[in-house]
Amino acid sequence: MNVLELHHIDKNYKLTGGELYHALRDISVSFKKGELVSIIGESGSGKSTLMNIIGGLDSDFTGKLLFNGENIGEYSEKQLDEYRKNKIGFIFQSFNLISHLSILDNVTIAMTLSNVSKEERKKRAEKILEQVGLKQHIHKKPNQLSGGQKQRVAIARALINDPEVIIADEPTGALDSGTTDQVLKIIEDIAKRGKLVIMVTHSDKVAAHSSRVIRIADGEIIDDRKGRELAYVEETADSSDFPKGTKNLSFASAVTLAFQNMKAKITRNIWVSLGASIGIMSVILMLSLGGGLKAYVNQTINSMINPLVVEVNMDNHTEEPSVSKEEMNPLSGNSTPFTEADLETLSKIEHVDSMDKSVNIMGFGTNSIIYGDESTSVLSISTMSPNVTDSALLDGSFPGDNEIVIQDEIATALGGDMIGKSVTLKWLVDEQFYSADFIVSGIANNNYVNFEDLAQVYADNGNELQPTTVYLVTDDESHTDAIKAEIEKLGYKGSAQEAMMKLFNDMIDALTFVLASISGVSLFVSAIMILVILYISVVERTKEIGVLKAIGARRKDIKRIFVSEAFLIGLFSGMIAVTITSILGWIANRISSSLFDMNIVQMEMSYITFGIVTSIVISMLSGLLPASKAAKLDPVDSLRRE
Numbered sequence: 001m002n003v004l005e006l007h008h009i010d011k012n013y014k015l016t017g018g019e020l021y022h023a024l025r026d027i028s029v030s031f032k033k034g035e036l037v038s039i040i041g042e043s044g045s046g047k048s049t050l051m052n053i054i055g056g057l058d059s060d061f062t063g064k065l066l067f068n069g070e071n072i073g074e075y076s077e078k079q080l081d082e083y084r085k086n087k088i089g090f091i092f093q094s095f096n097l098i099s100h101l102s103i104l105d106n107v108t109i110a111m112t113l114s115n116v117s118k119e120e121r122k123k124r125a126e127k128i129l130e131q132v133g134l135k136q137h138i139h140k141k142p143n144q145l146s147g148g149q150k151q152r153v154a155i156a157r158a159l160i161n162d163p164e165v166i167i168a169d170e171p172t173g174a175l176d177s178g179t180t181d182q183v184l185k186i187i188e189d190i191a192k193r194g195k196l197v198i199m200v201t202h203s204d205k206v207a208a209h210s211s212r213v214i215r216i217a218d219g220e221i222i223d224d225r226k227g228r229e230l231a232y233v234e235e236t237a238d239s240s241d242f243p244k245g246t247k248n249l250s251f252a253s254a255v256t257l258a259f260q261n262m263k264a265k266i267t268r269n270i271w272v273s274l275g276a277s278i279g280i281m282s283v284i285l286m287l288s289l290g291g292g293l294k295a296y297v298n299q300t301i302n303s304m305i306n307p308l309v310v311e312v313n314m315d316n317h318t319e320e321p322s323v324s325k326e327e328m329n330p331l332s333g334n335s336t337p338f339t340e341a342d343l344e345t346l347s348k349i350e351h352v353d354s355m356d357k358s359v360n361i362m363g364f365g366t367n368s369i370i371y372g373d374e375s376t377s378v379l380s381i382s383t384m385s386p387n388v389t390d391s392a393l394l395d396g397s398f399p400g401d402n403e404i405v406i407q408d409e410i411a412t413a414l415g416g417d418m419i420g421k422s423v424t425l426k427w428l429v430d431e432q433f434y435s436a437d438f439i440v441s442g443i444a445n446n447n448y449v450n451f452e453d454l455a456q457v458y459a460d461n462g463n464e465l466q467p468t469t470v471y472l473v474t475d476d477e478s479h480t481d482a483i484k485a486e487i488e489k490l491g492y493k494g495s496a497q498e499a500m501m502k503l504f505n506d507m508i509d510a511l512t513f514v515l516a517s518i519s520g521v522s523l524f525v526s527a528i529m530i531l532v533i534l535y536i537s538v539v540e541r542t543k544e545i546g547v548l549k550a551i552g553a554r555r556k557d558i559k560r561i562f563v564s565e566a567f568l569i570g571l572f573s574g575m576i577a578v579t580i581t582s583i584l585g586w587i588a589n590r591i592s593s594s595l596f597d598m599n600i601v602q603m604e605m606s607y608i609t610f611g612i613v614t615s616i617v618i619s620m621l622s623g624l625l626p627a628s629k630a631a632k633l634d635p636v637d638s639l640r641r642e
């Protein structure tokens with residue numbers, strides 16, 4: 001049975017300006033297995049055009065091409081890819097080996113495209129390379145081989161998937177006569193083992209080796225005659241019993257191929273990754289800076305707050321204040337005091353163990369502390385609360401019964417060493433002067449007395465002191481959030497410090513977001529840079545893409561290889577960004593901790609992940625355009641490219 005049958009094949013090339021060039025005219029011919037056919041003809045007679053059609057690289061023709069009885073013209077793109085991968089082996093005049101791959105990888109590439117396992121690929125390639133006498137060269141690169149050796153590698157590559165048809169386009173055109181004989185001998189042996197070998201040549205000497213010689217001129221067959229008889233050699237059982245891969249290029253193999261190519265251009269890729277990392281680096285740095293700043297603010301504010309205590313204030317904006325305006329405690333400006341009912345409600349909140357009442361007396365020139373002949377005015381007097389932490393105390397101790405802690409400046413104004421001295425506190429509320437004596441127990445950042453002492457003074461004057469702030473104490477930090485939520489639900493207000501902390505945090509978040517977004521603009525620059533580099537890579541590797549298509553790579557495979565390259569650039573630049581940011585962050589933290597006792601850069605795992613993922617995504621998106629361009633390249637045009 002005929003392996004190949006061509007019926008009335010016509011091929012026209014469209015020229016610019018709409019004219020047609022008739023390259024093949026009514027070609028009808030058939031080929032059997034075991035034939036070594038030489039197609040001979042002048043330059044420009046249409047030999048390569050015919051080979052491209054037979055090889056499934058060019059499907060833009062009229063007429064019928066049958067392979068084992070099947071009409072190739074009716075093949076889908078997928079079937080055509082399969083046909084090129086498994087039924088046809090290509091050998092080119094200029095070898096067309098992929099320069100950055102080893103001999104072994106050049107030979108196995110067609111199997112890699114079929115996702116055959118690595119061991120299987122190696123076993124098969126070694127056997128075939130042994131047949132062509134190159135076993136000891138498998139780890140070399142193509143440029144370390146002689147011309148004849150390169151062509152033998154190309155022959156091994158053509159044979160690797162055990163195709164039925166070998167197409168050799170001037171396989172000896174670039175070889176001297178000694179090597180030509182060697183290569184022809186190998187090609188002859190291939191035909192003898194039952195393959196159909198179609199070889200294009202200019203040379204009658206080369207054609208003399210074949211079993212059939214077809215002469216072509218101006219796109220027409222002008223002669224078809226028998227050559228010498230080839231003795232059929234029985235195929236050794238083990239040379240064709242290997243499993244053919246039926247799958248497609250795996251993502252892992254695509255990444256490996258991309259990595260091998262990137263390694264060949266290592267300097268360029270390091271620079272690109274470094275350039276692309278700058279954007280990611282600044283985004284991670286901004287986020288970490290924001291994190292550091294926030295942690296610092298929170299830490300500073302939290303150090304002033306007792307975590308077991310929840311501060312409660314009356315919310316002046318509640319729709320129905322629990323007391324009328326007249327009842328407002330004049331001690332604390334317009335702060336609304338808590339009523340007994342309020343205190344009752346608050347004390348019943350779950351996990352509240354005890355409750356401390358507090359007021360703050362403000363006075364502008366009306367309140368004073370007197371010591372002997374010295375008197376100094378005080379702006380604010382607070383009652384002690386569990387929320388006043390040790391950090392407030394500068395010297396001495398917090399007040400016990402009938403004791404007072406006074407502010408640093410007041411102590412200085414009264415004569416300096418005040419601890420243990422008796423002072424008189426005078427204050428004006430609601431047009432009434434109150435006064436009481438206290439022993440100074442300590443120096444702090446504010447003036448503190450006990451609520452009970454003040455309440456006693458009020459009682460002595462026939463008045464009642466109502467708290468304007470209440471501190472709820474719990475036994476475990478884990479309860480504070482629930483208590484805070486409850487007081488909010490009941491319509492009371494939390495601490496002013498916390499409200500401020502929230503405001504700060506919101507502001508830092510907003511600032512971080514703005515700064516990170518501004519840095520993000522440089523990501524566009526990275527994206528464009530990657531796009532340009534990959535475009536250049538596609539142009540440089542046009543011929544390689546043609547070869548890959550000739551040996552069966554699908555559009556998807558080509559795309560996958562280039563997108564993988566973009567993936568790797570993204571991964572590398574993300575990793576470079578994280579490394580450099582860590583180093584910069586470490587240096588910044590060394591400086592900031594010695595200056596302000598804080599780590600200004602707080603890099604979190606989420607920022608690192610975000611940085612690397614963003615880098616990969618941006619890079620892959622930028623790689624899509626060049627990858628599609630590569631995938632769409634016409635194999636015939638690509639192979640003709642010098």
Ligand SMILES: Nc1ncnc2c1ncn2[C@@H]1O[C@H](COP(=O)(O)OP(=O)(O)OP(=O)(O)O)[C@@H](O)[C@H]1O
Pocket residue numbers: 013014015021023041042043044045046047048049050
């Ligand atoms: N893409 C194309 N567009 C227009 N004309 C083309 C194109 N490719 C080939 N041709 C023309 O078709 C004719 C046959 O070309 P082909 O490459 O098949 O010749 P060939 O016999 O293989 O030549 P050579 O031995 O020099 O390789 C030539 O005249 C060539 O100029």
